Amino acid sequence: MTNRKVLISGSGVAGPALAFWLVRAGWDVTVVERAPELRAGGYKVDVRGAATTVLHRMGLHAAAKERDTGMRQVTYVNKAGRRIASLPADLLMGRRGDDLEIMRGDLGVLLHEAAGAHTIFGDAISEISARSVRFESGRVEEFDVIVAADGLNSSTRGLVMPEVRLDHLGAYISIFEVENDLGIEREEIMYTEPGRLIFAYAMGAGEPARIGMTFASEPLGYDRRDIAAQKDLLRAAFAGRGWRSDDFLAQIDDAPDFYFDSMSQVPAPRWSSGRVVLLGDAGYCPSPASGQGTSLALVGAYVLGQQLVDGGGFAEYERIMRPYVEKNMAFGRRMVRDMVPASRLAIGFRNYGMRTLRFHPRKEQVIDKVLAPMHEAANAITI
Incomplete structure (x- = not known):
């Protein structure tokens, strides 16, 4: 790598995070992005544990913290929309210390x-x-290193590792923007029924609301570029369901940022082939259920950048990252089942726990014990 010329495919999180380290080391870095411009908005993501250390070392933690969503509480509702229980968002979602929540586009x-x-x-x-x-x-150009950082359905990965297949975890998720007529401000509302989850959140009363719909399903055959077909799948899964499901579905054709994909992981047996290396979701997506995809991307970019600059190479990058990735993938598989419980009994038990927990004198310790696997996974690497 005499010229140290790198091409990074994907400008989401992992790609520019790696570019940050390589540009500062004097490398010639090009990022290519299929979209016509940077994607703004999107959904909210967590940065936890080791990933906050990376943001500090980039000198960006304070700027990211300024853009924190500032969510104040999470509220569970029943089929009619009646509030069952509310708890502080940071407490329930396990954000501690320097952890933060930020919109992916920001x-x-x-x-x-x-x-x-x-x-x-x-x-x-x-x-x-x-x-x-x-x-x-x-256009044709030469590069010393090519980095696939183009997400779960990475086309770059497909060119060099076509044998890698996604591991479907039994659910699909859609997120889209609607008019905020819910009267919520820095609050997230959740409604669950067997095999279905609807959540909604908004930054302010005058800001749009973002709706998430998750449903349990075996693998579905559809064209990833056929948005109309994806909307039909979502309608089939949620039409006539509880809470505001039909109201939300009525707005998906006007949504400016409709997203639909499977809850899947990338169980790549190796992360490099020749001069091509996988980074972030393209190599080890833990699924949105884990809440750790963004953190893995930031930490992976730091470790890969360090190994490229210091000469450790792809093998050392994988050796350092594998245990951390595997912890988070295991956590992601577990959380999919919790997101879309299969029975009314499980939902009733969870709702009862939420109602009574706010009165518990040691609720912080109770929640920390429940979320211990998440904290362990988020910190399962030393930076």
Whole structure:
């Protein structure tokens, strides 16, 4: 790698985070992004444990904290929308110390601006040969290292590791924006029925609400680029269900940022092939249920950047990251079952616990014990 010329596919979180470290080390970094511009908004994500240390070392933790969602409480409702219980958001979601919650788009913009890498929008890798890369635009260029940081359904990974298949965890998730007529401000509302979860949150009374719908399902056959087909799948899963399901479904055709995907993991047996290496969700997505995808991306970018600069290489990057990734994947598999309980008994037991917990004199200790596996996974690496 005499020229230290790197191509990173994907400008979400992992890509610009890696670019940050390599640009500062004097490497020639290009980021290519299929979207025509940076994706703003999106959904809220957590940064926990070891990942907060990475943000501190980037000098970005304070700026990220300023963009924290500031969620104050989480409220559970029944089928009619009556409130069952409310608890402080940071307490219930396990955010402690320097942990923070931020909109994915806000974090992406922060990382992109801090990295200062040359970024090409509206293009993607179409072919990787022995020395060169061909882009969908037809341009051909040579790079020493190619990084696939283009998400769960990475097309770059597919070019060099077509044998890698997603591990479907038995559920699908959709997130989209609607008008906030719920009267919520920095609050998240959750409604659960067997095999279904609906959640809604908003930053302010005058801000749009973001709706999440998760449902249990075996793998479904659909075109990932066919948004209309994905909306039909969501309608089929939630039409006539409880709370505000039909009201939310009526607005999906007008939603500016509709997202739909499987709750899946990437169980890649190896993270590199030749001069191509996987980073973040492209290599080890733990599923949205884990709440740890963003943290894995930040930590992975730090470790990979360190090993490229110091000469440890891909093998050392994987050796350091594997145990941390496996802890978080195990936690993600467990959490999918908790997100979409299969029975009314399980939901009733959970709702009863939420109602009584707020009166418990040691509720903080009770919740910390329940969330201990999450904290263990979030800190399962030394930076």
